[in-house]
Amino acid sequence: MSGHVRRVGGVICGALLLSACTKPPPPAPDPNAAFKLECRHEGQQLIYILDPKTRTVTMANAAMQPKGTYTASSYEYYIRFKGTNQMATNEARVNRYDGWMTREFGKPPFLTDDIFAKPGNALQTWQCKRSEAKPIL
Numbered sequence: 001m002s003g004h005v006r007r008v009g010g011v012i013c014g015a016l017l018l019s020a021c022t023k024p025p026p027p028a029p030d031p032n033a034a035f036k037l038e039c040r041h042e043g044q045q046l047i048y049i050l051d052p053k054t055r056t057v058t059m060a061n062a063a064m065q066p067k068g069t070y071t072a073s074s075y076e077y078y079i080r081f082k083g084t085n086q087m088a089t090n091e092a093r094v095n096r097y098d099g100w101m102t103r104e105f106g107k108p109p110f111l112t113d114d115i116f117a118k119p120g121n122a123l124q125t126w127q128c129k130r131s132e133a134k135p136i137l
Contacts (some may be wrong), residue, residue: 036060037077037094039101039128046126048079049133062087072096094128101126 037048047060050070057070057079068081076093083089091110092103104110106121117123 034133036131036133037101037128038131039094039126041124041126050077050079057081092126099128099130101128 032052034049034051034053037046037050039046039048045061049058049060051057052072055069055071057068059066059068059081063086064084066081066084066087068079070077070079072078075096077096079092079094081087081090088105089107090103090105091108092101093111093114094101102111102114103124103126104117104121105124106118109118110121112118114123
């Protein structure tokens, strides 16, 4: 009797292992869904919401939530904001693989050098990570 129980138990365990292997993978993220870039620099935080459908970007945690535009390449996001009364004109380049962002404020042309800003402009380096564009509260 005990030999029969062992064989049945082995069949059940084998079936369970096989069912785990045939589980379908989770669905791929929608390439047109908006996403969030959460960037940090010296204790400051920026939250960008990028919308691939409209190629717009919103600075979600800034006053008045300014809107800009962005382009994407295989390796970078290039973000642009026009100046307002509350914010200087600025552009940023984000490396899609290591998450480093170089952001320059002031007058164009921007980001001609990742080490030195054009005279009169300011250059910052931020670390970013990508996640879903969902509110946390």
